[in-house]
Amino acid sequence: xxxxxxxxxxxxxxxxxxxxxxxxxxxxxxxxxxxxxxxxxxxxxxxxxxxxxxxxxxxxxxxxxxxxxxxxxxxxxxxxxxxxxxxxxxxxxxxxxxxxxxxxxxxxxxxxxxxxxxxxxxxxxxxxxxxxxxxxxxxxxxxxxxxxxxxxxxxxxxxxxxxxxxxxxxxxxxxxxxxxxxxxxxxxxxxxxxxxxxxxxxxxxxxxxxxxxxxxxxxxxxxxxxxxxxxxxxxxxxxxxxxxxxxxxxxxxxxxxxxxxxxxxxxxxxxxxxxxxxxxxxxxxxxxxxxxxxxxxxxxxxxxxxxxxxxxxxxxxxxxxxxxxxxxxxxxxxxxxxxxxxxxxxxxxxxxxxxxxxxxxxxxxxxxxxxxxxxxxxxxxxxxxxxxxxxxxxxxxxxxxxxxxxxxxxxxxxxxxxxxxxxxxxxxxxxxxxxxxxxxxxxxxxxxxxxxxxxxxxxxxxxxxxxxxxxxxxxxxxxxxxxxxxxxxxxxxxxxxxxxxxxxxxxxxxxxxxxxxxxxxxxxxxxxxxxxxxxxxxxxxxxxxxxxxxxxxxxxxxxxxxxxxxxxxxxxxxxxxxxxxxxxxxxxxxxxxxxxxxxxxxxxxxxxxxxxxxxxxxxxxxxxxxxxxxxxxxxxxxxxxxxxxxxxxxxxxxxxxxxxxxxxxxxxxxxxxxxxxxxxxxxxxxxxxxxxxxxxxxxxxxxxxxxxxxxxxxxxxxxxxxxxxxxxxxxxxxxxx
Amino acid sequence: xxxxxxxxxxxxxxxxxxxxxxxxxxxxxxxxxxxxxxxxxxxxxxxxxxxxxxxxxxxxxxxxxxxxxxxxxxxxxxxxxxxxxxxxxxxxxxxxxxxxxxxxxxxxxxxxxxxxxxxxxxxxxxxxxxxxxxxxxxxxxxxxxxxxxxxxxxxxxxxxxxxxxxxxxxxxxxxxxxxxxxxxxxxxxxxxxxx
Numbered sequence: 035x036x037x038x039x040x041x042x043x044x045x046x047x048x049x050x051x052x053x054x055x056x057x058x059x060x061x062x063x064x065x066x067x068x069x070x071x072x073x074x075x076x077x078x079x080x081x082x083x084x085x086x087x088x089x090x091x092x093x094x095x096x097x098x099x100x101x102x103x104x105x106x107x108x109x110x111x112x113x114x115x116x117x118x119x120x121x122x123x124x125x126x127x128x129x130x131x132x133x134x135x136x137x138x139x140x141x142x143x144x145x146x147x148x149x150x151x152x153x154x155x156x157x158x159x160x161x162x163x164x165x166x167x168x169x170x171x172x173x174x175x176x177x178x179x180x181x182x183x184x185x186x187x188x189x190x191x192x193x194x195x196x197x198x199x200x201x202x203x204x205x206x207x208x209x210x211x212x213x214x215x216x217x218x219x220x221x222x223x224x225x226x227x228x229x230x231x232x233x234x235x236x237x238x239x240x241x242x243x244x245x246x247x248x249x250x251x252x253x254x255x256x257x258x259x260x261x262x263x264x265x266x267x268x269x270x271x272x273x274x275x276x277x278x279x280x281x282x283x284x285x286x287x288x289x290x291x292x293x294x295x296x297x298x299x300x301x302x303x304x305x306x307x308x309x310x311x312x313x314x315x316x317x318x319x320x321x322x323x324x325x326x327x328x329x330x331x332x333x334x335x336x337x338x339x340x341x342x343x344x345x346x347x348x349x350x351x352x353x354x355x356x357x358x359x360x361x362x363x364x365x366x367x368x369x370x371x372x373x374x375x376x377x378x379x380x381x382x383x384x385x386x387x388x389x390x391x392x393x394x395x396x397x398x399x400x401x402x403x404x405x406x407x408x409x410x411x412x413x414x415x416x417x418x419x420x421x422x423x424x425x426x427x428x429x430x431x432x433x434x435x436x437x438x439x440x441x442x443x444x445x446x447x448x449x450x451x452x453x454x455x456x457x458x459x460x461x462x463x464x465x466x467x468x469x470x471x472x473x474x475x476x477x478x479x480x481x482x483x484x485x486x487x488x489x490x491x492x493x494x495x496x497x498x499x500x501x502x503x504x505x506x507x508x509x510x511x512x513x514x515x516x517x518x519x520x521x522x523x524x525x526x527x528x529x530x531x532x533x534x535x536x537x538x539x540x541x542x543x544x545x546x547x548x549x550x551x552x553x554x555x556x557x558x559x560x561x562x563x564x565x566x567x568x569x570x571x572x573x574x575x576x577x578x579x580x581x582x583x584x585x586x587x588x589x590x591x592x593x594x595x596x597x598x599x600x601x602x603x604x605x606x607x608x609x610x611x612x613x614x615x616x617x618x619x620x621x622x623x624x625x626x627x628x629x630x631x632x633x634x635x636x637x638x639x640x641x642x643x644x645x646x647x648x649x650x651x652x653x654x655x656x657x658x659x660x661x662x663x664x665x666x667x668x669x670x671x672x673x674x675x676x677x678x679x680x681x682x683x684x685x686x687x688x689x690x691x692x693x694x695x696x697x698x699x700x701x702x703x704x705x706x707x708x709x710x711x712x713x714x715x716x717x718x719x720x721x722x723x724x725x726x727x728x729x730x731x732x733x734x735x736x737x738x739x740x741x742x743x744x745x746x747x748x749x750x751x752x753x754x755x756x757x758x759x760x761x762x763x764x765x766x767x768x769x770x771x
Numbered sequence: 772x773x774x775x776x777x778x779x780x781x782x783x784x785x786x787x788x789x790x791x792x793x794x795x796x797x798x799x800x801x802x803x804x805x806x807x808x809x810x811x812x813x814x815x816x817x818x819x820x821x822x823x824x825x826x827x828x829x830x831x832x833x834x835x836x837x838x839x840x841x842x843x844x845x846x847x848x849x850x851x852x853x854x855x856x857x858x859x860x861x862x863x864x865x866x867x868x869x870x871x872x873x874x875x876x877x878x879x880x881x882x883x884x885x886x887x888x889x890x891x892x893x894x895x896x897x898x899x900x901x902x903x904x905x906x907x908x909x910x911x912x913x914x915x916x917x918x919x920x921x922x923x924x925x926x927x928x929x930x931x932x933x934x935x936x937x938x939x940x941x942x943x944x945x946x947x948x949x950x951x952x953x954x955x956x957x958x959x960x961x962x963x964x965x966x
Binding site: 252262266335 | 827828829830831832833834835836837839840841843844845846848849869871872873874876885887888889891892894918919920921922923924927954956958959960
């Protein structure tokens with residue numbers, strides 16, 4: 035039979051998927067550590083467990099303990115349906131567990147530790163399906179004892195396993211619970227019934243362990259040299275063991291034998307007739323299940339994180355508090371006092387790999403070091419502040435507040451950020467405590483939409499108009515017109531000339547930030563109704579409306595026509611600046627006519643040499659735009675001046691010191707009249723079309739002037755404008771006597 | 772002779788074998804990658820601190836149990852003694868106490884000698900400590916065997932240096948008599964007593 039290629043590929047693909055899955059899981063679960071198999075030659079009889087680990091009461095929460103119990107008995111054989119290891123020769127098969135249990139007085143159903151509850155007041159429990167009121171779970175009993183006596187719950191879990199195998203047993207018998215910890219069960223006598231049952235066993239054993247630690251002189255083994263046997267059989271011998279920790283002494287007081295070489299050579303099996311396994315198995319289970327039972331000079335253990343999974347949009351920031359317990363033998367110092375103590379400082383570092391730069395590090399100062407000083411130092415309970423906030427003693431807890439800032443442009447998704455505690459600059463910098471923050475970057479929408487705007491304007495050159503554009507925030511994140519404190523990733527939102535972006539607008543004025551930015555901030559911020567002012571006038575929340583006021587000014591010389599001016603809100607300086615919301619205003623520039631006509635002027639002036647007389651010329655504005663005698667702020671309109679002309683800028687021989695110069699007899703308007711030439715206009719510095727302006731100025735005749743008649747030309751001009759011509763050219767007749 | 776046709780299952784297994792080979796290769800490559808990564812990570816580290824560690828301190832194995840974790844428990848169920856403590860031992864049928872002098876601490880600051888004694892095989896009896904040195908009169912102390920929670924002991928003898936008749940290196944022995952049978956043990960070294 036031929037196997038089709040498709041099937042082959044399916045089989046191969048399945049294998050590859052499994053392979054990839056295995057590799058993925060192995061990398062994901064243990065990204066930095068490769069698991070070495072435990073070996074008997076690593077066992078140190080004098081240092082089975084260090085005190086800081088033995089007494090790490092907060093190593094697991096009750097939920098952790100329950101999860102651990104669940105993991106070690108994935109399926110409880112409650113009814114004992116599985117095959118036992120005992121052969122029924124008469125039936126020619128193995129007994130089922132239920133059968134074997136019944137033969138030995140232990141009928142199904144069986145209750146596994148993960149499912150066990152006990153009322154700790156009356157010791158009634160739910161073994162075998164019995165009902166129990168106010169029961170405490172096995173995990174709760176273990177956790178309570180650990181906390182009450184300040185013993186690592188992992189020590190209790192391992193003891194339950196080494197004594198009765200209860201952690202992994204998927205069909206435990208009731209009598210295993212009665213002596214669950216082997217407490218009050220001397221090898222030479224029956225168990226003390228006063229301590230029967232899980233609660234009494236666990237609580238009593240934890241109490242005993244604490245007593246071993248607190249009263250070392252009262253017991254057979256303590257730190258220092260001890261004579262420890264391999265077996266109760268005296269023929270198996272003993273050795274002097276230097277016990278280096280109270281926890282190790284406690285283990286020997288609880289189980290007074292050390293494993294011999296045969297037991298260590300076959301770490302997961304049996305040794306010889308002189309072997310003892312209690313402390314070997316304790317050490318083996320502890321290291322296999324909970325990591326090393328001994329520590330180093332500098333060792334950190336991850337303690338807690340809050341929040342564990344910050345959810346942020348681009349530009350937002352959240353502070354995550356991570357705590358690490360000093361599980362080593364030496365103190366930690368931060369930058370504040372490490373130098374004074376002559377040690378390397380303890381830092382929190384981004385890792386995986388070490389020294390990587392985190393993308394969320396905007397506020398760290400160093401993208402690979404979120405913490406160079408402790409935010410707080412706590413006692414072992416993780417709550418009580420320690421006396422010294424810059425020194426972490428063994429057992430104490432260091433806290434780091436890590437500001438997580440999401441840069442604009444970060445793709446949405448989950449980012450697992452790894453950290454660990456290190457000794458900065460030390461050759462043995464590794465301290466462990468690898469831990470991570472899952473930063474969820476939410477999809478972020480910076481988006482605006484035009485709410486209202488003048489879409490059509492008609493302006494003459496030099497004229498200005500104050501426009502207002504209202505843009506609604508249709509995205510899902512706030513806009514700011516100035517970077518708020520503590521949010522460095524924020525980019526300010528501005529109105530920009532666009533199409534293309536950053537073009538210079540033809541109609542920009544001095545009120546603009548620059549030719550491509552009509553405004554520098556929000557003029558106002560409204561609630562979504564477009565009327566009610568928002569509380570914060572520098573932040574536009576989703577749904578709110580930003581108002582931008584800006585001024586159009588049509589420069590002199592602009593060709594008549596209609597100009598479509600595009601604008602849009604942008605995030606200034608962000609690579610992802612686009613916010614949509616483009617809108618336009620059609621600016622129709624009309625023909626501009628600066629034109630004048632002589633309304634009246636002085637008659638012939640007869641002046642003797644060395645004398646002077648006052649002359650005047652009045653002009654009517656016959657154009658279609660105002661004249662000004664000074665620069666009007668916010669416009670490009672040039673001032674209208676009277677100039678000596680024919681030719682323009684000629685130096686008149688009749689000037690005197692009151693003239694601006696020899697070509698400019700006046701600086702401003704003397705009078706502005708309505709069109710009747712009599713009524714004074716409201717504004718004496720502006721001449722609207724139809725109005726009349728009067729220029730008065732002295733005509734001075736020099737003492738050596740030549741006698742005769744002169745025709746002095748004058749005309750109004752737009753001072754400084756390329757198109758300065760306004761017509762109105764005339765002359766005054768001057769007779770010099 | 773006609774070549775024997777490969778069975779369908781054999782043919783079908785080939786891709787599985789290839790996949791298995793790929794698994795091994797990927798595993799090797801992955802391991803090499805991890806080792807290299809770790810090596811790169813530890814560029815500053817002259818001696819990695821956790822070379823002899825199996826798992827990081829504080830990590831918890833939430834994986835399923837080892838298939839052999841229950842072997843001893845299952846085997847012991849229904850045995851003559853019932854599932855006793857897995858690290859327990861049958862009693863010595865001779866009934867003779869097994870005595871171990873577990874420690875003998877000479878504390879020169881408090882000028883006291885502390886001697887602790889572990890007793891196996893019996894739960895009651897009389898303990899006699901004897902300190903001896905050539906040329907000096909012996910010192911004896913007595914106590915009773917006390918059944919403690921998990922073991923039996925003679926308790927801790929605390930003897931002031933002043934009770935010793937002379938300075939020098941003393942030998943410490945303890946005998947336990949129970950039900951007419953006596954066992955004894957020595958501290959394997961001599962103890963310097965300097966009053």
